[in-house]
Amino acid sequence: MTLAEVTRKDVLQAIELYKAMGRHEFLDEHKSGKARYFFLVHAGSFFDSKAILKAAHLSATGKTHGFSGGEAAAAPRLRNLGFEVVDVRDPAGGEVVHSLLDADLQPGEIKTRGELAEIFGGGLQGGILPSTITPTVLIYSDPKAGEELGYIDGWAPDDESGPLFEYTGHGLDDQTFEGAGNKAIRDHSARGRALRIFKAAGTVPNSNTVLHRYVGRFKLDEQRPFDVRWRANKANVMRKVIVFRLRPSGPFQRLDTDSIPPAEETQAVLVPVDVTTSSLINPENSMKKQGSRRAVPELEFQRREAKLDADFRKFMETRGHELMRFELKVKGLAAPMLTDLYDTTAHVLYELKGNVGRNAVRMAIGQLMDYRRHVDPPNPALAVLLPEEPHDDIKALLEDLGIALVYRAKSTFVGVPGLAY
Numbered sequence: 001m002t003l004a005e006v007t008r009k010d011v012l013q014a015i016e017l018y019k020a021m022g023r024h025e026f027l028d029e030h031k032s033g034k035a036r037y038f039f040l041v042h043a044g045s046f047f048d049s050k051a052i053l054k055a056a057h058l059s060a061t062g063k064t065h066g067f068s069g070g071e072a073a074a075a076p077r078l079r080n081l082g083f084e085v086v087d088v089r090d091p092a093g094g095e096v097v098h099s100l101l102d103a104d105l106q107p108g109e110i111k112t113r114g115e116l117a118e119i120f121g122g123g124l125q126g127g128i129l130p131s132t133i134t135p136t137v138l139i140y141s142d143p144k145a146g147e148e149l150g151y152i153d154g155w156a157p158d159d160e161s162g163p164l165f166e167y168t169g170h171g172l173d174d175q176t177f178e179g180a181g182n183k184a185i186r187d188h189s190a191r192g193r194a195l196r197i198f199k200a201a202g203t204v205p206n207s208n209t210v211l212h213r214y215v216g217r218f219k220l221d222e223q224r225p226f227d228v229r230w231r232a233n234k235a236n237v238m239r240k241v242i243v244f245r246l247r248p249s250g251p252f253q254r255l256d257t258d259s260i261p262p263a264e265e266t267q268a269v270l271v272p273v274d275v276t277t278s279s280l281i282n283p284e285n286s287m288k289k290q291g292s293r294r295a296v297p298e299l300e301f302q303r304r305e306a307k308l309d310a311d312f313r314k315f316m317e318t319r320g321h322e323l324m325r326f327e328l329k330v331k332g333l334a335a336p337m338l339t340d341l342y343d344t345t346a347h348v349l350y351e352l353k354g355n356v357g358r359n360a361v362r363m364a365i366g367q368l369m370d371y372r373r374h375v376d377p378p379n380p381a382l383a384v385l386l387p388e389e390p391h392d393d394i395k396a397l398l399e400d401l402g403i404a405l406v407y408r409a410k411s412t413f414v415g416v417p418g419l420a421y
Contacts, residue, residue, distance in 0.1 A: 216252025
């Protein structure tokens with residue numbers, strides 16, 4: 001008996017049985033696991049493709065099919081029968097399933113975790129909950145509890161890419177991607193999962209059961225998915241935290257009360273050099289979206305800048321110079337700024353660029369001028385760090401502005417202020 005004996009009528013009967021029994025009972029009855037990536041989409045609902053075809057085969061032949069190829073093996077036969085089968089790892093396929101789930105809950109609706117688990121799956125405890133039922137990661141934000149742990153979540157000021165929601169990862173000490181929660185957010189796109197954010201919204205009357213308001217569906221920013229920042233935990237111990245940068249990818253609600261409050265005063269805080277912004281999380285996806293002519297050079301420049309940063313830090317540390325960064329908070333603004341390297345030994349503020357082009361150097365000059373106004377102690381020397389020697393006119397430009405030029409020359413660096421050669 002083969003899958004070729006299964007007809008469209010058999011599949012439609014299996015779908016009706018699935019709807020009548022409910023997902024859990026249907027999967028148990030047919031000894032089938034939950035779909036991870038491939039879903040059959042029919043009449044405004046989605047179903048576990050392998051389980052449906054398995055039930056249809058049983059109905060048609062009286063025998064259970066083994067499916068040695070896994071859930072991917074079911075897709076071709078179902079498509080041949082005229083059904084839509086999507087792979088949620090593919091952006092278009094994922095959007096089909098995520099849009100169907102959007103219909104089950106509108107931004108602004110308020111539910112308990114138990115009610116949300118009925119819709120999306122996920123557990124009842126924890127802040128980041130990957131669902132085992134739907135391609136979803138549920139993200140819960142409770143300002144009252146989170147801010148004691150250094151978590152400040154909410155809408156940041158819009159940038160050139162549009163609305164931006166920041167969410168602090170989990171971990172009482174230095175945060176990493178070793179745990180399931182932070183990793184689930186980082187890897188959501190590769191696994192075809194949507195990120196859905198909920199804000200605490202009081203409690204059920206006469207109960208301690210917390211209510212949660214649905215903010216909307218999100219995805220990680222493709223260019224800069226997260227920052228690593230320096231924050232105090234509940235014991236006032238400073239540690240590194242992961243701040244995810246999330247963009248709306250479906251319906252969302254934006255309330256003023258969900259915005260990150262602006263800084264009350266201007267501060268310049270020295271932080272470790274590994275407190276930094278992230279690079280592209282998925283270069284392949286970004287290239288497809290932007291086009292290879294632009295994306296490949298940008299990615300290469302980022303790699304060169306990261307290597308330049310690491311090599312220069314090692315070079316300076318072996319010569320007794322301590323390198324850190326400044327996290328700058330400006331009064332009236334919500335988003336902090338993070339400088340490149342700061343030489344605490346020689347009081348020099350560096351801006352790094354991965355190429356020696358004029359536009360890159362102009363940007364470095366502007367950033368240094370901006371940062372210098374807020375650095376404490378004041379009036380640092382300024383330097384631009386480049387991967388190679390630039391054109392003579394770039395040298396002249398920096399000299400006219402009183403900005404030092406530092407560049408790599410084989411195994412050393414030339415022009416480092418405050419360093420005896």
